[in-house]
Amino acid sequence: MSLITAPEVINSHARFGQVGNLISSSGVFPKQSLAQIADTEISFCNISSSDFADVFKFEIIDVVGNEFSEQIVFELEYSDKFLVRLKLNGYWELGEEPKFQLADVDWNFEEKENNPTSAFTLETFRAILCLSNKVKVEIPAINYYFRASVPLPLNKISEILQNRQIAYRLMVIEKAFQTSLPFPRRLITGNEVESIAFCYHAITDRQFEWACNSFTVLPPAAEENLKYFPPKNAAYHLTFPTLCETRVIFNHELSLGQFMIDIEKASVENYEEVKEEFANLNGEPVEMIIKPLNGKIKYTSLNAPHLPRKAWKNEIQKLINLDEKLNSIFLERYFNLATSTLEGLSQNQKESITERPRLSIKGFD
């Protein structure tokens, strides 16, 4: 009989980062089990965390490896959403009962479909892996498990959480618009992120402030517009309803309906020109450049679509509910690292080490 076993500490790698530590295992993994798992119609692998209550139950869809392999690969599928390729690296210790000495583990991930829900589920799983002190990988059918940590620098975890947030916002937009959007396997641009955020806040917050340097409107040169045009070129409080606002997300045009715009202090950049053209009263559109002096506009949605009640299945809702926990663990680590830069110093030493440099004025003369 052949066995897979693991030393106390082995390494764990993730596709997106870092070598970490694998902590312990149940010790034995019969060689025949590889064939058993492959032959069995459905076998499961549970991956759970020391810090999160949820257990991710994966279907084992393939096992590649034999008693000569230095690598045994488990291909795991989670709920039609994503695949994990778990590569157990090690070597066979020959003997009466050959044992596989587990040295390290590689984690590779793949979304099954390019849609926001798959991306959200995968990114939540990756965030749990990286923010947990240890995760347990268990194959109950053969009574085998190992525990690993999958450390990743906080900036990389932040990237995972940003992707997760974008995916979630896209899910909200999909539900509200009853449409399907892709989650592209490429860098999502700043403009795309901004359009996604705008649609998301229109749906969920209804009223929100948005950064804006200036924008152009085209009111007709008509009596009514002339009447409301400020007599002097000075900042004024401006409110007006928009026509239908649209945003394009990954080539899908989404109509958000009308908004009421509120600008606390608006100034007209091309004031004289606009005043002159309005005075013509010829009904022609007048290009008017408006600049919010405080750099922001308050939008109030009049008829943007709503997120339906009970929008999510339980399985997804549970992952959404992890927001607080994921953020808290991340920030705890961040605050600890920030504090460690002054750890062990007395109050006086802290003041001295953080005092600001003072240059002699002569230095710049």
Next chain:
Amino acid sequence: MSIIEVTFEYPLAFDTSVFTHLRKNQPYVHQKMRDYFFRTQRVPALPAMTIFEAKWGVEKEFSRKEITNEAYENYIRKITELSAIHEVLPFDQKAAEIASYVYARLSKSDQNKHWEDLFVMATAIAHNYGLITQNVKDAKLLAGYLPPDVFLKLAIWKP
């Protein structure tokens, strides 16, 4: 006034004082960080000047033999680790142009008092970041000398 208060998801950068308060574990920074991180899933950026100030403090203490070699290496490593989590904003050509414009218009005493804040502010503006600060008075003073059509976007974090 060339100051604009930032909207809630605008990308932000620390000024040195608030970054120091973060290192000193001040609860108000934690609370503000929570709000910011929950909305953006990122930590504020760090102007290169802020890293200079943080590391200068350690270098100064070591050069004066106030801390041991071991402590020196540890604190430098920790600041490097902490910086690596942040996007670091370099003091580049655009920042240099903004800083030189303002610096030339400050009084001698303000030049001496505020040159670090000016470099930090110019860096944030040059990279289109809002600046997190507690010191509105100084921010207003410096922003008052910004070139036309250049604005300081400000996030005021106070206890």
